[in-house]
Structures are given as C-alpha cells and as structure tokens.
Amino acid sequence: MCNLSEGIYNKGYIAGYAAGYLAGMLKKAKEIAYELHDMGMADEEIAQVAEVNMETLHEWLAEREENLV
Numbered sequence: 001m002c003n004l005s006e007g008i009y010n011k012g013y014i015a016g017y018a019a020g021y022l023a024g025m026l027k028k029a030k031e032i033a034y035e036l037h038d039m040g041m042a043d044e045e046i047a048q049v050a051e052v053n054m055e056t057l058h059e060w061l062a063e064r065e066e067n068l069v
Contacts, residue, residue: 030060037061 029050036046047057 030064033057033060034064 029052033046033050033052036049037043043054043057047054050057052060
C-alpha cells in the first residue's frame with residue numbers, strides 16, 4: 001500500500017474506532033442511568049453519575065418509556 005492510501009486508511013480506522021468507542025460509552029451511560037432510575041435514585045444524582053445534564057437524562061428516560069410501550 002502506498003503512503004497516501006495507508007495514511008487515508010489509518011485516519012479512517014482511527015475515526016471509526018473513536019466513533020464506535022463513543023457510541024459504546026453513550027450506550028453504557030444510558031444503561032446505568034436506566035438502572036439507577038429503576039432503583040429509585042433521584043434524577044439529579046443520576047445525571048451527575050452519567051455526566052449529562054438534566055435535559056439529556058429526561059430525554060433518555062422518555063425515549064425508554066416510548067420504547068417500552
């Protein structure tokens with residue numbers, strides 16, 4: 001593989017890896033938020049643990065409710 005195509009490949013690989021890693025971290029944060037909510041933890045505390053703002057947490061919880069129905 002020539003240097004140019006190797007560089008392009010490496011950039012694409014790194015970008016894809018980073019995107020996948022971030023998606024996985026987001027999925028895990030949502031799962032933890034759902035579990036803590038089910039355990040009765042206050043929304044403010046869940047948002048702090050998940051490192052998101054209250055608006056995002058409420059969007060996640062509403063999304064979950066819609067998917068359960």
